[in-house]
């Protein structure tokens with residue numbers, strides 16, 4: 217029993233159509249139990265309004281998968297965190313490895329995005345994680361530590377103490393994303409404990425409340441063991457969030473250990 221409320225967030229990535237989303241959102245909403253667990257859908261930008269409508273009046277909440285590092289202005293194609301607040305958005309994923317990898321996002325940029333999210337009153341889900349080459353070179357904690365330190369430094373510089381408690385961290389080893397190869401629960405726990413320890417060093421008072429999600433090939437069959445780890449506070453779910461029964465199965469696993 218942890219004092220931290222479990223959180224299961226679906227990251228649809230660049231998937232979906234109006235028709236497919238309608239059915240998925242209907243089925244997830246119908247089966248969602250949020251008594252002991254926050255359930256979140258992070259949809260692509262064009263479908264956020266659809267997601268908001270479909271979840272209206274439910275206890276589920278929704279978020280975006282990215283936002284701009286800027287507040288407003290001449291940034292063609294970008295979406296600001298403030299814009300998202302106009303629609304009832306609650307969460308924004310920042311620094312997903314696919315953005316770090318394919319869009320060359322640095323940890324400094326990710327930290328700037330996280331601050332925009334916090335400034336807008338939303339909750340950033342800050343993703344960190346190592347590649348397979350980095351794990352094999354025993355650099356996991358060095359890499360994750362540096363990614364996290366950028367957020368810590370930005371938060372310290374911002375000097376807004378009330379923002380710290382709102383941050384959610386997601387540990388997503390790159391080698392486990394979309395590969396079907398999940399981290400073992402022990403591997404996840406080791407890194408999660410390290411993340412909490414780093415947070416404790418920076419912000420002593422809020423480390424026990426920091427929610428740290430695991431992401432990377434989470435399925436109904438492995439979720440319970442992962443979520444039972446003392447420092448694993450839920451999951452960031454890719455592929456399995458596109459299937460209502462799988463997403464609900466993972467949510468049920470979170471409920472069961474909450």
Ligand code: 13P
Nearest residue numbers: 227393394432433454455
């Ligand atoms: P998969 O669950 O498809 O491995 O994706 C994980 C992820 O990247 C969630 O953000």
